[in-house]
Amino acid sequence: MDTFLLFISAIFVNNIVLAQYLGNCPYLGCSKEKSVSIGMGAAVIFVTIMATIFTYLIQKHVLIPFHLGYLQTIVFILVIASLVQFVEMFLKKMVPPLYKSLGIFLPLITTNCAVLGVAILVQRKEFDFVTALLYAVAAGAGFMLALVILAAIREQFEVTRIPRAMRGTPIGLVMAGIMSLAFMAFKGMIA
Amino acid sequence: MITTSVLTLFGLGFVAASILAIASKALYVEEDPRVEVVLDALPGANCGGCGFAGCEAYAIAVLNDPDVPPNKCCACSPDAVARVASLTGKAAGDAEPKVAFRRCVKIEGKVARKFEYAGIMSCAAAKMILDGPDACKYSCLGFGDCVRACPFDAMWIEDGLVHIAPAKCTSCGTCVRTCPNSILELIPKRARVMVFCSSQDKGKAVKDVCEAGCISCGACIKKCPAECITMIDERIHIDHKACLAFGPSCQEVCVEKCPRNILRCLSPESSTKESVGYSEVSNETNLNA
Ligand code: SF4
Ligand code: SF4
Numbered sequence: 001m002d003t004f005l006l007f008i009s010a011i012f013v014n015n016i017v018l019a020q021y022l023g024n025c026p027y028l029g030c031s032k033e034k035s036v037s038i039g040m041g042a043a044v045i046f047v048t049i050m051a052t053i054f055t056y057l058i059q060k061h062v063l064i065p066f067h068l069g070y071l072q073t074i075v076f077i078l079v080i081a082s083l084v085q086f087v088e089m090f091l092k093k094m095v096p097p098l099y100k101s102l103g104i105f106l107p108l109i110t111t112n113c114a115v116l117g118v119a120i121l122v123q124r125k126e127f128d129f130v131t132a133l134l135y136a137v138a139a140g141a142g143f144m145l146a147l148v149i150l151a152a153i154r155e156q157f158e159v160t161r162i163p164r165a166m167r168g169t170p171i172g173l174v175m176a177g178i179m180s181l182a183f184m185a186f187k188g189m190i191a
Numbered sequence: 192m193i194t195t196s197v198l199t200l201f202g203l204g205f206v207a208a209s210i211l212a213i214a215s216k217a218l219y220v221e222e223d224p225r226v227e228v229v230l231d232a233l234p235g236a237n238c239g240g241c242g243f244a245g246c247e248a249y250a251i252a253v254l255n256d257p258d259v260p261p262n263k264c265c266a267c268s269p270d271a272v273a274r275v276a277s278l279t280g281k282a283a284g285d286a287e288p289k290v291a292f293r294r295c296v297k298i299e300g301k302v303a304r305k306f307e308y309a310g311i312m313s314c315a316a317a318k319m320i321l322d323g324p325d326a327c328k329y330s331c332l333g334f335g336d337c338v339r340a341c342p343f344d345a346m347w348i349e350d351g352l353v354h355i356a357p358a359k360c361t362s363c364g365t366c367v368r369t370c371p372n373s374i375l376e377l378i379p380k381r382a383r384v385m386v387f388c389s390s391q392d393k394g395k396a397v398k399d400v401c402e403a404g405c406i407s408c409g410a411c412i413k414k415c416p417a418e419c420i421t422m423i424d425e426r427i428h429i430d431h432k433a434c435l436a437f438g439p440s441c442q443e444v445c446v447e448k449c450p451r452n453i454l455r456c457l458s459p460e461s462s463t464k465e466s467v468g469y470s471e472v473s474n475e476t477n478l479n480a
Contacts, residue, residue, distance in 0.1 A: 058203070066195055075203060082207035086214055093218040161312040 003134060009190045010138035016114050017146040018176075018183040023114030027147060028172050037151035039098070041144025045137065047087060047109050048118050051080045052136035055119040056129060076119050084109050114143055150175060225278065226250050232274040236266045236342065240363025253279055265289070265362045287432075289362035289377045291345075291355050294389035295331040296453070298350050300403030302327050318371040326400035329390040331374055337366035382431045383439075384446055388453045391425045405453045411445035420445060427454075 014020060017027050023044075030040040055076050063069055088106050091099040099106070109115060118139045122132040153175055162171055229250040236246070241263040243249040252259045253275065261276040276282065303326035308317050314332040322328035333351035345359035346366060357380065367375045374389040386405060390397050394406035405427060412420045412427075417437035419430035446454045 062199060062203070066199060068196055068199055071196055071199065074200065078200075078203060078207060082211055085211055089211075089214050089218040092220050159311050159313045159316050 003131075005190055006131065006134060007138045007141075010135055011142040011145060012183065013186045013190050015142040015146060015183055016117060016139045017143055018180045019187075020117065021180075022117040023112050023143060024176070026108055026112050026114075027143075027150065027176065028169060029108070031147050031150040031172065032154055034148060034151045034155060037147040038144070041140070041147050043087075043106065043109060044112065044114065044143050045140030047080070047084060047112075048115050048136045048140040048143075049133065050083055050087070051076075051115050051119050052122055052132055054079050054083065056122065056132050059123055072120065072123065073116075076116055080115055080119070114139070146179065150179065223251070223254060225254055229254060229275055229278050232271050232278060233264055234266045234271065236363075240265045240361070240365065253281075257281075265364070288380045290357045290360045290380045291362060291364075291366055292376050292378045292382075292385060293331060293353050293355060294374045294376055294386060295329070295352065296387045296403050297325065297327065297330045297401060298352055300401035302330055302401045303399075315371050323372070327390060327392070327397070327404065329372055329374060329388075329392070330401070332372060336371070337369050337375060340365050340369040379431045379435065381435060382429075382457050383434055384429060384443055384454055385457050386427045386429065386454055388451075389426060393425065403451065403453065406451055408450065410448040410450065411454050414444045414448045416441050416444070 010016070016022050017024065026040060026044070031037050058075060058079060059072065063071060063075065068075075084107065088099070091106070118136055121139075122135055125135075127135055150172070154172060157167075157171060166174075226247070230247060233246045233250060241249045243252055243263075246264075249259075249264065253261055253263070261279050261281045262272045264272070264275070267275070304324055305321060305326050306324055308320070308324035310316055310320065312334050314323075314334045314336040317323045317332050317334060323330070323332050325332065331352050333348055333353065335346075335348045335353065337353055338346045338348055342363065342365060343359050343361055345356045345361075347354050347356075353375075362377050364377055367373075367377060372389070376389075378385060388397075388401075388403065388405035390401070390404050392400075392404075394408060397404040397406050407422065407425050407427070409422065412422060417433055419433035419437065421428050421430070443456055446456055
């Protein structure tokens with residue numbers, strides 16, 4: 001039951017983009033086409049899980065024993081950046097089609113604060129290792145859900161007459177705001 | 192305290208760097224260093240006009256595929272084309288500069304309306320409903336999908352017809368691919384004559400819906416001494432290359448013979464005019480003829 005609630009809360013109630021406002025750059029940058037948004041969502045889920053594993057181990061076995069908790073942010077950034085570099089090389093060698101279709105978005109994950117946010121939240125909430133992993137999956141899925149919904153809406157904009165000044169990013173931001181308000185309806189459902 | 196933190200950071204950084212260094216050796220992918228150089232010579236517009244996904248895809252193709260010419264990029268200046276050609280060791284060729292052209296003059300033809308359209312203001316959407324609100328299903332719908340698609344701001348809608356500014360048009364072909372009625376075409380900038388209608392209907396059907404349209408009578412085909420006019424799918428096509436090669440000696444008899452004034456001269460002046468879509472100069476010449 002707890003696991004189920006954790007999932008529901010991470011996806012709907014405390015959605016990483018819509019309720020915690022993390023990862024807004026890829027949220028707007030990669031939500032023009034559904035196919036790209038699904039690829040980006042999958043990549044973020046993958047990186048979030050990997051990042052959570054590594055940062056969790058480093059936090060527990062390096063930072064806490066040496067009383068270096070205050071180095072958390074910089075160490076986590078270092079770990080995530082190296083990880084994304086590694087994933088990039090790995091994909092380029094092993095799965096070139098996926099590497100090609102993600103293109104420029106792959107290195108962008110390095111600067112995706114949602115990944116860092118999850119790694120830090122896991123420590124704040126003092127999850128155990130398994131719960132931390134589940135939370136990473138759920139948060140990534142929440143990110144993907146928001147991304148795909150926004151991409152689906154923005155695909156409709158292609159055949160909609162929108163005032164010139166509002167086309168592109170402005171209307172995207174307005175939509176993001178409205179979606180965020182809509183997700184507010186879930187607030188209070190789970191503590 | 193400070194030593195521990197410095198050492199920890201240093202240690203972690205060192206471990207990460209070593210892993211990445213090893214990985215970059217183990218997962219090394221051979222990449223052509225020339226791609227980068229060719230990419231630098233290209234304008235980086237990523238417009239897709241060359242028919243490839245983007246500038247990088249074209250750079251790779253032009254380097255590796257002997258059949259891909261170095262002058263496919265229409266946003267390139269002649270200098271850039273020459274650079275790409277020298278980098279790839281291919282002949283630059285004399286790329287004929289092209290320009291987009293609209294094959295419809297429905298404002299002159301009082302095209303009948305099938306119904307009043309009040310849906311989404313987009314040609315693609317309007318086309319989905321009974322082939323659009325115009326009685327001619329090949330006409331310019333005038334909702335400007337092409338205008339919105341044009342990356343170079345070279346088109347605009349006036350009186351429900353699209354117009355093209357040749358000076359700004361780089362002939363990337365984005366509009367040609369966008370138009371749901373396929374009435375846009377890339378023609379050589381120097382082209383002498385052009386058909387101002389794209390209907391594929393038979394003569395009678397065209398007469399019923401549009402006073403201006405081409406009735407496929409074939410008079411122009413018979414008269415052309417260079418035999419560069421053909422009818423494909425009931426649509427008149429002009430082989431501009433052959434037409435230009437034949438030269439001025441024919442004095443554009445096809446234009447004179449067209450009973451509907453749908454074949455018009457694109458006089459040299461017309462390319463300096465604002466819009467190629469419709470040129471009054473040639474119209475007058477023709478009316479006087
Ligand atoms: S040329 Fe084609 S896309 Fe452009 S306005 Fe006319 S019908 Fe629409
Ligand atoms: S008949 Fe030709 S000129 Fe008339 S509306 Fe149709 S395409 Fe345009």
